[in-house]
Amino acid sequence: MFDKIIDRKNSSCTKYDDLEHYFGNANLDPFWVADMDFEIPPFIQEAIQKRASHNVYGYGKQNKEIFEAIKNWMKSQHSWDIDTSWISLCNGVVPAYAACVEAFSNIDDEIIVQTPVYFPLFQCIKSNNRKVLYNPLKQIDGYYTMDLEHLKSIITPKTKILTLCSPHNPVGRVWSKEELEELANICIKNNITIISDEIHADLVFKKFTPLASINDKISNCTITLNSSGKTFNIAGLNASYCITSNNELKDKLDKVIKQRVINSVNVFGLIAMQSAYENGTVWLNDLKDYISSNIDFTIEYLHKNSKIKVHRPEATYLLWLDFSEYNLAHNKIKEMLLQECKIALNDGLTFGKNGKNYFRFNSATSKIQLKNGLNKIISIFK
Ligand SMILES: Cc1ncc(COP(=O)(O)O)c(C=O)c1O
Structure with missing residues (x-):
């Protein structure tokens, strides 16, 4: 179920619909803000829809x-x-x-x-x-x-x-x-x-x-x-x-x-x-399995194809990518991610001074979208 690709554009969501506002370009692949591209569990949808049908x-x-x-x-x-x-x-x-x-x-x-x-x-x-x-x-x-x-x-x-x-x-x-x-x-x-x-x-x-x-x-x-x-x-x-x-x-x-x-x-x-x-225990376990395999895939793919360093997180779907091996200025890395890779990540410096040379990557998306995004990164950061 987590493999399903959801079109989130024009759903009034920050991750897709605020790219122009935050990055100056609406045509980026979004791997930034911490929410997931997955559908919410059916039991929550049903509970919300039941209440919504009340009409007051x-x-x-x-x-x-x-x-x-x-x-x-x-x-x-x-x-x-x-x-x-x-x-x-x-x-x-x-x-x-x-x-x-x-x-x-x-x-x-x-x-x-x-x-x-x-x-x-x-x-x-x-x-x-x-x-x-x-x-x-x-x-x-x-x-x-x-x-x-x-x-x-x-x-x-x-x-x-x-x-x-x-x-x-x-x-x-x-x-x-x-x-x-x-x-x-x-x-x-x-x-x-x-x-x-x-x-x-x-x-x-x-x-x-x-x-x-x-x-x-x-x-x-x-x-x-x-x-x-x-x-x-x-x-x-x-x-x-x-x-x-x-x-x-x-x-x-x-x-x-x-x-x-x-x-x-x-x-x-x-x-x-x-x-x-x-109702969430079983759904959560399935989600964690999916995220865990996305994390493994991301780490292996980046290690094999780039000089980006990344440690396996003990929690969350967020990966803290270290670009320091490229010996580039932080702003240059940022510019390359945005203008050449066409990908939106969170700028490490916004998390504090020691976030220099880091960018935060959100892996909570379908495997297909994940691989597309990673390919965009490694096409420039080899
Ligand atoms: C550590 C942490 N605290 C709080 C929040 C946001 O919480 P809320 O949306 O409930 O204000 C986030 C969202 O990314 C977070 O990572």
């Missing part, structure tokens, strides 16, 4: 079944026992992150990000008038780890939040329990709240540990942000949720969510999320 689209109700579905998904997928009272719904992980920035820091406070990282997170910090504190990831031969010694050296009394991306977009790491525990202990010692963006948690190829599931002390300083958007290709429905076992943190966050009026989730978003979590 007034405000939605946050039924208790949605909270139960989230709780059961956390248990079945990630062996994490949560209480439904720990959950707050929101209309997107990024809006929820922005609300956390406001709830747990003040203007001019410092917030840590570990670059290269999903850029709206640090853009949110700046637009909310906080200071970004960079703790760049370390890497050896393309395998990234957190630099905890550097982290300890940059913390000041003004450091209020650590932003964790887990699994990490764009480098594809699934942080081990030991890495997470060590990180969290530094935050606990320094009274820092952790915002753990776990939106890619379901698309993993090794054991994923939700940060807050490790122990009560860590749970007590953590807000977990998540959504069914990435996993089930329903990100455009803008439904997400926040989880924290700490009542004080939850009250503060709920207050900001209400002030910003971002708790009123679209009625189709609620229905899709509930259906995804109630």
Whole structure:
């Protein structure tokens, strides 16, 4: 089913219909923004169509079944026992992150990000008038780890939040329990709240540990942000949720969510999320098999036919391509990708300074489209 080629042009989607706006050329093959070219599972389509046939689209109700579905998904997928009272719904992980920035820091406070990282997170910090504190990831031969010694050296009394991306977009790491525990202990010692963006948690190829599931002390300083958007290709429905076992943190966050009026989730978003979590296990396993084989194919094809270096991601369908072997200026690589390969990738520099010479490649498409795109790259980058 994932082999089916879907014509997404003129469906009001960012990936295909915003190419002109973002890249100045509508005729590129899109391997950029993080959504998939796959049809959503039939059970979600049916749930949405059933609701759509009602013909009255007034405000939605946050039924208790949605909270139960989230709780059961956390248990079945990630062996994490949560209480439904720990959950707050929101209309997107990024809006929820922005609300956390406001709830747990003040203007001019410092917030840590570990670059290269999903850029709206640090853009949110700046637009909310906080200071970004960079703790760049370390890497050896393309395998990234957190630099905890550097982290300890940059913390000041003004450091209020650590932003964790887990699994990490764009480098594809699934942080081990030991890495997470060590990180969290530094935050606990320094009274820092952790915002753990776990939106890619379901698309993993090794054991994923939700940060807050490790122990009560860590749970007590953590807000977990998540959504069914990435996993089930329903990100455009803008439904997400926040989880924290700490009542004080939850009250503060709920207050900001209400002030910003971002708790009123679209009625189709609620229905899709509930259906995804109630019925999605088998579909998700099939999806992961397909993505995994796309990743294997991409890595083998690039290694055989080009000098592009790429490490196998432990999570997501995103590959972090390293063009440094070509000894070209970053902007030259970018220009060649756009003008000669005619392909749209995410510019590594948007994820942080250490994204120089990197471009992010989205492999979540049919095998035919994947091979076409890779052929365009290797026709120029030999
Ligand atoms: C790490 C991460 N967080 C958040 C988002 C976006 O979440 P939302 O669309 O729910 O705001 C993305 C999308 O690519 C992401 O990769």
